[in-house]
Amino acid sequence: MARRLIEAPPQAVTSPAVRIRGLRRTFGSNVVLDDLDLDIAPGEFVALLGRSGSGKSTLLRILAGLDLPQAGSTEVVGAASVAFQEPRLLPWRRVADNVGLGLRRRSRADRRARAAEVLGEVGLTDKTDAWPVTLSGGQAQRASLARALVNDPELLLLDEPFSALDALTRIEMHALVLKVWNEHRPSVLLVTHDVDEALRLADRVIVLSAGRIVHESRVTNPRPRALHDEAIAHRRIELLGHLGVAEPESSHPAQKESA
């Protein structure tokens, strides 16, 4: 078991929780991941930005063990778990049983107790015995997050888990993810195409294009972050530029609350 005693912000000198070298994945003649290298430090929150087809979901699937690369290596220290864009709860299992599904080696009572505990963490205590079909989109996504957390993973893979939620629910989910990350300190790889989401949550934002990392930004602002903060706003323009989107220069700079 990897012990997590890191207090200081993670540095490159600690041995990485995830180590990816020379990763290559092609579908026919289409090169999706092209000789990709990436390290993620223990407890580091990394956001992976990219347009559709940039290879970001493929990278996540490989780390989750759902896809195999043609070349290269991936090393993950400890357990990894995934929360997907759709909650993917089994409709025929009650919420607690869905959450406990990753704990099959334990007794039923043990599974229920641990599931109840994690459901409490994500604020779903009252939905323990509900059928997934009765949950709202946000609740289902919380349950899905609980299922990913139930094994206390060293690496949490988040595949656009908030993109299907309404804007208000998404803000709540951002706060929730930061809360559980603060409490458990797993390494996080968040795949997203939302620049603001990446800037709000991550220690490091990586831009993937045509299967290669084309840009990296460290975000050192303390959380919770205000998106209108000068440094963040600057990062946004930079990231959008690397994604091939030119954001119009603000014609009212006075409206920005520069602290």
Added chain:
Amino acid sequence: MPGPEVARLVGMTTLATAPAKRQRRTAGLRRAISPLALLALWQIASTTGVLPADKLSPPSDVVTALIDLWQAGALQDAVGISVQRVLIGFALGATAGVGLALVAGLSRTGEEAIDPPMQMLRTLPHFGLLPLFILWFGIDETPKVTLIALGVAFPLYVNTFAGIRGVDPKLIDAGRALGLSWSERIRHVILPGALPSALVGLRLSLGVAWLTLIVAEQINTTAGIGFLVSDAAAFSRTDEVVGGLLVYSLLGLLTDSFVRLIERKALAWRVG
């Protein structure tokens, strides 16, 4: 079996919520009025002589005939034998149908080996095989039971196979990501996901089982409800003929409500 079996799948899955149930009860009472009126009309037509008893006996005579048959013990014997034929035939056919669907559904090789012949044989009207079966198996229980088994196997195969293949691949992926082994994915994801469709197959196949029984019992039989009916017809006892038909439909209704009950219990997750 004809193709539309699968198309009927959607219409046959029924879901009920509490208010809908209440609404259906009052609607059910109102819907009972016209059948009862028809029954009354039939009784009146018979008593006034418009409907001669040698063509069709009145409902009252049908009930009396059934009571007489019961008291003589003939009805119990006949029902016992017919039910036994259906049960044995159904058990054989269901084992074959579900077993083949599992093999074809869970492996590509299995699908390639099993599905093409099944899809071809499915189009064969199984009643047409009765003369051949009599030739092969004689005239005792074997051809009847085999014919029922054959009729049962196909709707169960088709719907269970479709159910397995219809399970959302994203759920199977989620199972893999959670570390479920192949057999655990089958148990926790694929089989429960295939169940709604398989239960539709079950209802269809039980309908086919009773229908096949009726056809099979018309020929060379010395026991069972079919024998009771053909024997009665030989003596123009239309009361016993109609009584026998009534028993057939009650038995069919009974097995159908049994499947509905299973659906309500096993598929509770669809309504919550």
